Amino acid sequence: MSQPTAAPPLIRLEGVRKSFRLPNGEAFDAVRRTTLEVSEGDVFGLVGQSGAGKSTLLRLINLLERPDAGRVFVAGRELTALSRTELRAARQQIGMIFQQFNLVQNATVFDNVAFPLRIHGRHGRAEIDARVRECLDLVGLSEKVDSYPAQLSGGQKQRVAIARALAPRPQVLLCDEPTSALDSETTRALLQQLREINQKIGVTIVIVTHELPVVQALCRHVAILEKGQVVEQFAVDGPVASRKTVLGQEIDALVRQRSRETHQQQAAAPVQLRGVAHA
Numbered sequence: 001m002s003q004p005t006a007a008p009p010l011i012r013l014e015g016v017r018k019s020f021r022l023p024n025g026e027a028f029d030a031v032r033r034t035t036l037e038v039s040e041g042d043v044f045g046l047v048g049q050s051g052a053g054k055s056t057l058l059r060l061i062n063l064l065e066r067p068d069a070g071r072v073f074v075a076g077r078e079l080t081a082l083s084r085t086e087l088r089a090a091r092q093q094i095g096m097i098f099q100q101f102n103l104v105q106n107a108t109v110f111d112n113v114a115f116p117l118r119i120h121g122r123h124g125r126a127e128i129d130a131r132v133r134e135c136l137d138l139v140g141l142s143e144k145v146d147s148y149p150a151q152l153s154g155g156q157k158q159r160v161a162i163a164r165a166l167a168p169r170p171q172v173l174l175c176d177e178p179t180s181a182l183d184s185e186t187t188r189a190l191l192q193q194l195r196e197i198n199q200k201i202g203v204t205i206v207i208v209t210h211e212l213p214v215v216q217a218l219c220r221h222v223a224i225l226e227k228g229q230v231v232e233q234f235a236v237d238g239p240v241a242s243r244k245t246v247l248g249q250e251i252d253a254l255v256r257q258r259s260r261e262t263h264q265q266q267a268a269a270p271v272q273l274r275g276v277a278h279a
């Protein structure tokens with residue numbers, strides 16, 4: 001009997017490289033030759049110190065940064081081979097959210113979420129209306145449809161940004177430090193929301209973060225970057241292994257700590273329940 005063949009990755013960065021010109025004219029290698037694959041439905045974290053090249057690598061996925069060398073594939077298409085018009089259409093497959101939300105301040109929540117649908121001119125009014133309301137429902141913000149961004153909290157603004165990113169039904173959601181501007185309670189709620197969205201609609205998430213608890217709480221796989229290169233990559237809940245990097249060891253320690261806490265809570269639960277029953 002033949003072996004089942006593994007599904008091809010949804011995202012493949014193949015030997016990509018990106019350098020920037022410094023003010024003194026020298027070239028700075030932000031991403032050195034890198035190959036990276038992300039499976040469909042995954043939640044994949046990119047972590048590393050400041051300046052390691054995380055955001056640049058993320059922005060290579062939708063060609064917000066064009067690689068100096070190498071190829072980028074998303075959902076079976078080579079984005080690096082597309083014309084500008086083809087690329088604009090292909091980008092409908094890739095939503096993105098940012099640290100500072102990037103909402104249009106003088107537009108309502110409805111108009112912010114409708115924006116990516118309107119610019120492509122392929123959707124009728126009723127269709128846009130239904131899709132905007134569906135996306136706001138998905139992020140729990142239906143009642144804010146007529147508000148303006150200034151009337152929302154940071155967490156709510158990021159939810160609007162998520163609804164806007166998801167409106168064109170992308171297969172991929174890129175997240176560039178989405179919780180860095182949020183307090184810890186709001187961060188927890190937003191991570192829960194992203195987890196639910198990943199499970200509910202199967203969108204593949206790639207997230208840049210410098211917060212290791214975000215990796216522990218959300219990601220299934222993680223790649224650790226140093227000086228523009230992936231130096232280590234592993235399954236976050238995978239078997240304990242000796243990690244090459246300090247960040248890898250710290251992620252493992254967090255995962256183990258969380259798992260111990262969960263076991264302790266589970267062990268304590270029947271006692272608490274008995275206590276309640278006797279009260």
Ligand SMILES: Nc1ncnc2c1ncn2[C@@H]1O[C@H](COP(=O)(O)OP(=O)(O)OP(=O)(O)O)[C@@H](O)[C@H]1O
Pocket residue numbers: 020021022028029030048049050051052053054055056057210
């Ligand atoms: N447009 C640009 N022009 C010049 N240099 C850039 C540009 N974008 C990024 N860089 C440089 O490339 C390097 C990698 O930047 P990048 O933003 O990808 O890192 P990062 O790991 O996301 O860092 P941080 O966590 O601080 O955001 C940094 O040294 C940065 O200064």
